[in-house]
Amino acid sequence: MINILKNQSVRRKLVIIALITTGVSLLMSNLAFISLEYYLARQDVQKKLAILGDVIATRSATALTFNDSALLQSNLATLQADSSVIRGCIYSDPNTLAAEYRGEGMLPCPKQLHPLQSRQQSNFSQFFPILLNDTPIGTLYIEIGHADLMDRIRQFLIFSVMILAAAVMLSLLLASRLQSMVARPMRDLSNTLRNIMLRKDYSIRAGKDSNDELGDLVDLFNSLLRTIEEENASLKTSKERFHKLTALSPVGIFQLDQNQQLQYVNQRWRDIHGVQSNLPGLQEWFARIHADDLPDVRQAWNRLTSDQESIVIELRLQRRDQSHVWIQLMASALHDRNGELQGYLGVISDISELKAAQLQMETLAFYDPLTGLANRRLFRNRLEKAVKTVMRSGTSMALMFLDMDQFKRVNDTLGHDAGDSLLKEVASRLNNTVRENDTVSRIGGDEFTILLTDVHQTQDVLVVAEKLLLAMAKPIRIKGQDIVTTVSIGITLTPDDSTDANTLMKNADLAMYRAKEMGRNNFQFFSEDMNHSILEHLSLEKEIGEAIAREHFSLVFQPKISLTDYHVTGVETLIRWQHPEKGMITPDRFIPVAEETGQIFEIGSWVLEQSCRQMSSLIRSKVLPEDAKVAVNLSARQFTDPYLLQRIRSVLEITKIRPQCLELEITESTLMEDVESAIQIMQEIKKTGVAIAIDDFGTGYSSLSYIKRFPIDVLKVDRSFVTDIPDDENDMAITAAVIAMAHKLSLTVVAEGVETQQQLQFLRQNACDEGQGYLFSRPLSLGQLHQFLSESGSTFRADKISEL
Incomplete structure (x- = not known):
C-alpha cells in the first residue's frame, strides 16, 4: 500500500488517506455497535426466557402433582403468544414426558429428558425446575430460535451500511476540499521552482496564501531563493572580476578538469602558445615540449596528477609557428571542501628574454671573449666538481698549469693585436691536443689551465704533457713572421697530492714555477720539496x-x-x-x-x-x-x-x-x-x-x-x-x-x-x-x-x- 502511495500525487494521496481513515474508523465503529446490539438482544432473549420459564413452572406445579395433562398443555399453550419460542417440554421425571408445545415445523420433544441435556444447542434454551414446597417434582424446557435476533441484527447492519456510505461520501467531499487547500500551494511552489529552473531567474518568488506550515515553507523557500540570488550575483561579479584580471594578466592562466582537459585559458596563454582557436589537447601539448625538457616535465606532471603536489618547472615549448619559447609553468590541484579533486589550475610565464639574458651573462661571465675558452670562474667550478667526483668514484685526475714563455716580448715588439692572435692560436692548439671531455681554460693574460679527468696512470698525463710541448713548439705565423712560443707546465695529481681545489691550484702553480726555474719549455710534477708554502x-x-x-x-x-x-x-x-x-x-x-x-x-x-x-x-x-x-x-x-x-x-x-x-x-x-x-x-x-x-x-x-x-x-x-x-x-x-x-x-x-x-x-x-x-x-x-x-x-x- 505504501509503495502504491509513493507514486501518487499529493492530491490523490490526501483523498486516499482520508477515505481509508474514514472507512476504517466507521467500519470499526459499526462492528462495535453490532457486537453491542447482538449482546443486548441476547440479554433480552435470556430475560424473556427466564420470565416465561418462571411463570409456566409455577403454574404447572399443581397440575403436575395431580397429573393434570390438560392443564399442563394449557400452560404450555401460552408460549404461542411469542413466535420466537420453538418448543416447550414438561417432564414429570427424567423418563416421562408430561406435556409439550412445538412451533410449526419444529421437532417434537423427546420422550426422555436426557437427550436434551446432553446435546449441543444451536438455539437459546434453558431448563427450569418445577417445585412444590421447594421440592422438585419435574422439569420445564423452553427453546427460543435465532430468527428474531438475526432480523434485528440485519436491520441494524443495513442502517450501519447506509451511515457508512453517507460518511464516506462526506469524507470524500471534505478530502477533496482539503487536498485543494494543501496541494494547491504545493503545486504553486512546484510550478514556481520549475519556472526558476527553466528561466534561470532567481528573482522569481513564490506566492504565500496562508500563515500555517505551508506558509512557513513558502517563506523558507523564498528566503533560500534570496540567498541563492545574492550568491549568484556575487559569483557572477567574482567571475567577471576574474575574467577581467586574467584578461589583463601578464601571465598565462589555464584550468584543467579532472580528466586533464582544458576548461579555460586567458588571452595571454593563447599568445604565449601562438594559438587563438583549436586549443591543444594534453598529448599535443606534450608533443610540443623540447625533447631535452620532456622527461623532467613528465615527472613533474606525474607529481601534480598523482600526488596533487604543486609544481614549478621551466621548459621550452614549440609554438604552432614552429618557433620555440621558454616558459615557466606553475600548477596546483584544485579540491572542493570535501577534499575531492576538481581539476588543476596553473600559470605560465614567458621567460625567453630572461633565459636569453642568462645565456648572455653566462657566456660573458664564464668564457674568455678572446679565445672562447672557459675562464677562471668556470674552470674553478669544474675543478671543484671534478674533485668531488674523484672523492666519490675513487678515480684520479690531473691539473695542469701552463704559462707562456716570453709572451710579454711578443706583445711589446709586435703589439697587442699580435699578442691576441698568438693567444687564440695557442688556445686552439691546446684544445686540439686534449680530449673533448677535458677542460682547457684561460685564467689570466698568458696563463692557461687544463683539467684532465678520469686519469688511470701517471704515464697518461706525461704523454699529454709531451704532446702539448710539441704542439706549442711549431712556429706560428703572425704579421708575416714565424713566431716560436713555448710553455712551462706545472702538474699536480689528485687524490695523490691533495683533494682540495685551492691546494691543487697552488700545487700546480708551484710546479709551473719550478718548470720556469728549470729553463722553461718543460713540465714538472708537484713534489713535497716544493711544499715550503705548507710550512x-x-x-x-x-x-x-x-x-x-x-x-x-x-x-x-x-x-x-x-x-x-x-x-x-x-x-x-x-x-x-x-x-x-x-x-x-x-x-x-x-x-x-x-x-x-x-x-x-x-x-x-x-x-x-x-x-x-x-x-x-x-x-x-x-x-x-x-x-x-x-x-x-x-x-x-x-x-x-x-x-x-x-x-x-x-x-x-x-x-x-x-x-x-x-x-x-x-x-x-x-x-x-x-x-x-x-x-x-x-x-x-x-x-x-x-x-x-x-x-x-x-x-x-x-x-x-x-x-x-x-x-x-x-x-x-x-x-x-x-x-x-x-x-x-x-x-x-x-x-x-x-x-x-x-x-x-x-x-x-x-x-x-x-x-x-x-x-x-x-x-x-x-x-x-x-x-x-x-x-x-x-x-x-x-x-x-x-x-x-x-x-x-x-x-x-x-x-x-x-x-x-
Missing part, C-alpha cells in the same frame, strides 16, 4: 691562535653610499690583522687558513658581535640614521655552522641592535656548494629579520633559476667587473645585465670597488642603488668613521666628487 701555512695557523688570544685583530668600516642622493646607507665591516713582527696581514692570507682549521668560528663571532656593538652605538648617537645597516661577511665554514642561528640571535640580544640593521654577506660560490641546504639556512636567517646579501656576484657559477629562489635582499657586483669600466665592454655589459636582472627580482644592487668618476657615472646611468669604494672612502677605523660622518653628515658631500 708557512702551519706557522700562520699558530699565529692566528695567538692573535685571537691577544686581541690583535681589529675592525675597519667602509661606508656604503646611495648612488641616487649620495647619503650614507651603512657600512661594511672588514677585519684587519696587525702582526707585531710581520706587519699588516691581509684577510685573503689568514681567512682561508682560519676556515680550514675552524678558527674562523671564533673570529667570525667576534667580528659579528663587535660590528653590531659599534653599529648600535653609531645609531643611538645619531651619527647614522636608524635604517642604516652594517654588513658583515660570512665565510663558507660560518655559513654551514649548525650554531649560526644561535650565534646571530645571541648577538642581536646582547648588542640590542635591531635585526633590520644587520646584513650578512655570503659569497656566491658558498651558496652553490649545496643549493637546497643554502636556501633552507637563508630562510631561517630571514626569520630573524636580518637581511642577506650575495657577495662577489658573477665570480661563481650560479644559475638564474637558483638566484631567483634565494631569499636574498641585496646583490653585490664584484669589483672585478667594476675595475675595468669603462675600458672593458664585456665587464660593462655584465654589470648592466646584473643590475637589470636584480631589479627584476626586486633586489638592491651594491657595486664594489668604485674608484673613478667614469665608473660612478656608468653605475648611476644603469640605476645601480648603492656603491662603495675608494672614490667615496677607504676602509676607516671607528674614530675615522666618526670623523667622516661628522664632516659629511648622513649625506656624502657633493663637493667630494665632481658633479656628473
